[in-house]
Amino acid sequence: MKRAFRYLARWEVLLLVFLIGMFVYGRSVSPYFLTSSNISIAVAGFMPVAIVALAMTLIIVTGEIDISVGSITGLCVAFMAVCLEHGVPIGAAMPLGVIVGALAGLVNGLLVGYGGLPSLVVTIGTLALYRGVAQGILKERGISHFPEWYQSIGFGTVPGTPVPWSSIIFVVLLLGFSTFLHATRGGRVLYAIGNNREAARFSGIDVRRALLGVFVTSGVMCSVAAVVLTAYLASARSDAAAGLELPVITAVVLGGVDIFGGSGTMGGVVIALFVLAFVQNSLGLAGVTPEEQQIATGAVLILTLVVFGAVRLMRAEAAALRRAWRRRTRGLIVGGVTREKLRGG
Amino acid sequence: MAGAGGTAKRSRHPSGIVGRILRVRELGLVLVLLLIAGIVTARTPRFLDGPNLEQVALSATLVCIVALGEAFVIIARQIDLSVGAIVAVSAFLTAAWLEHRHDERIVVVFLIGCGVGTALGIGNALLVAVARIPAIVATLGTLAIYRGAAIVIAGGRQISATVLPESYQAVAQAHVAGAPLLVWLAILLTVFFGWGARSTRFGRNLYALGSSPLSARFAGINEARHIALVFILSGLLCGLVGVLWGARFGTVDAVIARDLHLQAISAVVVGGVSIFGGSGSVYGAALGAVIFAVLQNGVQLLGVDQFWLEAVIGLAILGTVVFYSLLTRRAERAERESRRQASRARAGTRSAVDR
Numbered sequence: 072m073k074r075a076f077r078y079l080a081r082w083e084v085l086l087l088v089f090l091i092g093m094f095v096y097g098r099s100v101s102p103y104f105l106t107s108s109n110i111s112i113a114v115a116g117f118m119p120v121a122i123v124a125l126a127m128t129l130i131i132v133t134g135e136i137d138i139s140v141g142s143i144t145g146l147c148v149a150f151m152a153v154c155l156e157h158g159v160p161i162g163a164a165m166p167l168g169v170i171v172g173a174l175a176g177l178v179n180g181l182l183v184g185y186g187g188l189p190s191l192v193v194t195i196g197t198l199a200l201y202r203g204v205a206q207g208i209l210k211e212r213g214i215s216h217f218p219e220w221y222q223s224i225g226f227g228t229v230p231g232t233p234v235p236w237s238s239i240i241f242v243v244l245l246l247g248f249s250t251f252l253h254a255t256r257g258g259r260v261l262y263a264i265g266n267n268r269e270a271a272r273f274s275g276i277d278v279r280r281a282l283l284g285v286f287v288t289s290g291v292m293c294s295v296a297a298v299v300l301t302a303y304l305a306s307a308r309s310d311a312a313a314g315l316e317l318p319v320i321t322a323v324v325l326g327g328v329d330i331f332g333g334s335g336t337m338g339g340v341v342i343a344l345f346v347l348a349f350v351q352n353s354l355g356l357a358g359v360t361p362e363e364q365q366i367a368t369g370a371v372l373i374l375t376l377v378v379f380g381a382v383r384l385m386r387a388e389a390a391a392l393r394r395a396w397r398r399r400t401r402g403l404i405v406g407g408v409t410r411e412k413l414r415g416g
Numbered sequence: 417m418a419g420a421g422g423t424a425k426r427s428r429h430p431s432g433i434v435g436r437i438l439r440v441r442e443l444g445l446v447l448v449l450l451l452i453a454g455i456v457t458a459r460t461p462r463f464l465d466g467p468n469l470e471q472v473a474l475s476a477t478l479v480c481i482v483a484l485g486e487a488f489v490i491i492a493r494q495i496d497l498s499v500g501a502i503v504a505v506s507a508f509l510t511a512a513w514l515e516h517r518h519d520e521r522i523v524v525v526f527l528i529g530c531g532v533g534t535a536l537g538i539g540n541a542l543l544v545a546v547a548r549i550p551a552i553v554a555t556l557g558t559l560a561i562y563r564g565a566a567i568v569i570a571g572g573r574q575i576s577a578t579v580l581p582e583s584y585q586a587v588a589q590a591h592v593a594g595a596p597l598l599v600w601l602a603i604l605l606t607v608f609f610g611w612g613a614r615s616t617r618f619g620r621n622l623y624a625l626g627s628s629p630l631s632a633r634f635a636g637i638n639e640a641r642h643i644a645l646v647f648i649l650s651g652l653l654c655g656l657v658g659v660l661w662g663a664r665f666g667t668v669d670a671v672i673a674r675d676l677h678l679q680a681i682s683a684v685v686v687g688g689v690s691i692f693g694g695s696g697s698v699y700g701a702a703l704g705a706v707i708f709a710v711l712q713n714g715v716q717l718l719g720v721d722q723f724w725l726e727a728v729i730g731l732a733i734l735g736t737v738v739f740y741s742l743l744t745r746r747a748e749r750a751e752r753e754s755r756r757q758a759s760r761a762r763a764g765t766r767s768a769v770d771r
Contacts, residue, residue: 182734182738186738186741187741188738188741189692192691192733193734193737195681195733196682196731196733196734196737198678199675199678199682199727199729199730199733200729201730202726202730203723203725203727203729203730206726206727207724207727210721210723309723317557317559320553320556321557330553360567360568362563362567362568363568365560365563365567366561366564368560369556369557369559369560369561370561372553372560373543373549373557373561376547376549376550376553376557377543377547380547380548
């Protein structure tokens with residue numbers, strides 16, 4: 072446990088060092104990189120991913136996965152757009168969008184938690200389903216007449232500071248999520264499920280309800296991301312947030328959350344989110360196209376997993392070596408010399 | 417006692433050739449296919465026209481070939497999300513190669529496409545089998561990398577039929593015995609891969625790995641090598657489909673086959689291959705591809721909004737997953753029940769002996 076903590080701390084420190092390196096690189100690429108307006112834009116543009124990543128962390132900690140986040144976000148965007156078309160004021164469309172997101176998450180959660188189906192197939196299915204519904208209700212139309220105050224959620228900054236409004240939303244959510252995951256019984260339950268589902272069930276944890284909970288949370292976060300995204304883009308189309316799952320899962324995995332569940336921290340995920348945001352931003356400033364940035368994101372995901380896999384392998388090897396050493400020294404204890412004596416000389 | 421059990425079993429499943437046909441797992445799929453085709457024909461008889469059927473068959477062909485590889489991958493309890501991206505890279509490189517070499521022999525093109533697909537498949541294989549990254553995230557990453565590579569290579573360019581040699585497009589237009597050559601190719605590959613999964617040691621090992629990796633390892637099956645091979649195989653088939661894609665559609669750009677992984681996985685899942693691995697057949701996956709092609713065509717013919725198509729696919733995936741899990745659960749319950757009865761019977765005999 073102590074070693075695990077030390078290891079994780081190291082990983083987060085490594086990420087921080089990388090983030091600082093990122094700033095140095097970014098500065099050498101462009102003199103605009105370290106300006107407050109550029110940082111503000113980079114942060115604001117990444118907020119939809121960051122908000123969804125909070126809930127994805129909970130899901131991956133339980134050992135499940137949600138591939139459908141991009142489609143849920145797209146569905147909420149399309150739904151809010153249709154609401155606007157029918158004359159519903161944006162203030163009422165937003166809570167309706169949140170309800171749609173919660174319902175979409177509920178379907179995932181019921182099928183995974185209570186249906187006992189693998190989250191991978193379920194969310195591949197709902198990935199197609201939700202995107203299809205989004206296309207079905209919005210077709211090829213695009214909505215772009217949003218009120219000024221609404222657009223400021225995505226673009227605007229707190230008056231007098233370069234802090235985007237959307238990042239305030241994120242920070243509030245982050246505080247809630249990290250408190251839940253690291254300081255409440257509910258958070259420990261998720262780790263228990265991710266470590267050993269059977270053991271969790273036998274110790275009286277309602278696994279099905281917990282899984283339902285994380286998937287509904289994911290749906291709600293997707294709807295919040297949908298609000299921020301439409302405000303940022305100032306337009307709503309049915310293909311919004313397509314492929315969102317890639318940067319989200321990359322950020323969570325890069326943040327040190329075990330893809331098999333059971334370990335990882337919110338702090339790591341937050342640093343990883345900033346790393347990804349500034350990698351994309353500096354690549355963009357260096358004139359790299361979005362497609363090449365996509366390659367970079369994929370490469371980051373795979374490299375992280377390779378590194379984690381190698382570390383896990385080395386730790387297993389080290390543990391095996393230690394066991395072998397203990398076995399060999401045990402013979403000496405029988406001979407009347409304890410290990411402590413042996414070490415003490 | 418054993419004889420009695422045997423008769424009871426036989427009475428539930430009629431013996432002989434009829435019984436054997438009834439017990440074929442794919443029969444239900446054929447019935448579903450006929451049902452959908454029947455409904456579509458009843459509404460629009462145009463469905464049965466020769467040219468329309470040929471279009472359906474051709475669009476089923478490409479998905480079917482990809483689904484064969486995906487079925488192997490899923491039977492071995494893995495998943496490959498990068499298939500569409502591999503097809504795009506292979507198709508674009510093929511077309512770019514042909515653009516300035518009209519006199520090249522067509523076989524060379526197939527070698528190039530399959531080589532590209534195999535190389536990208538090896539990339540997946542290394543990540544999953546050697547670096548031991550879970551297939552779902554590994555191929556999500558390679559999906560992004562391969563698709564990005566295709567877009568970068570293409571640079572927004574589109575290679576259209578006018579600059580491609582006619583011999584290339586002739587591949588898709590050729591007919592053998594009244595049906596397009598591609599359809600025969602797909603049937604041939606389906607039979608070959610179906611045989612490979614059902615009747616070769618490699619295929620049986622995949623089922624063993626899929627149903628229990630641990631016991632498969634204890635039985636001496638080299639897990640890493642088999643998993644590597646299924647990903648390479650899947651890449652190879654995607655490379656082949658990339659070549660055929662250009663021949664069939666004429667125009668190639670970097671964003672083709674965007675949803676192919678969804679189509680292939682849904683064909684495999686609907687075809688009865690368990691997503692947990694270890695059960696289902698390659699023939700079922702091929703039938704799944706045909707069902708989706710008919711469904712897609714039917715949706716078009718019936719004038720249903722094209723925009724809803726993806727939702728229909730999603731519903732079909734969810735529906736089949738739920739259906740098969742209910743079936744499995746019922747079978748498990750029946751087995752538990754019969755085991756309980758057997759143990760009760762045994763307890764009864766024992767107490768009789770005691771007395």
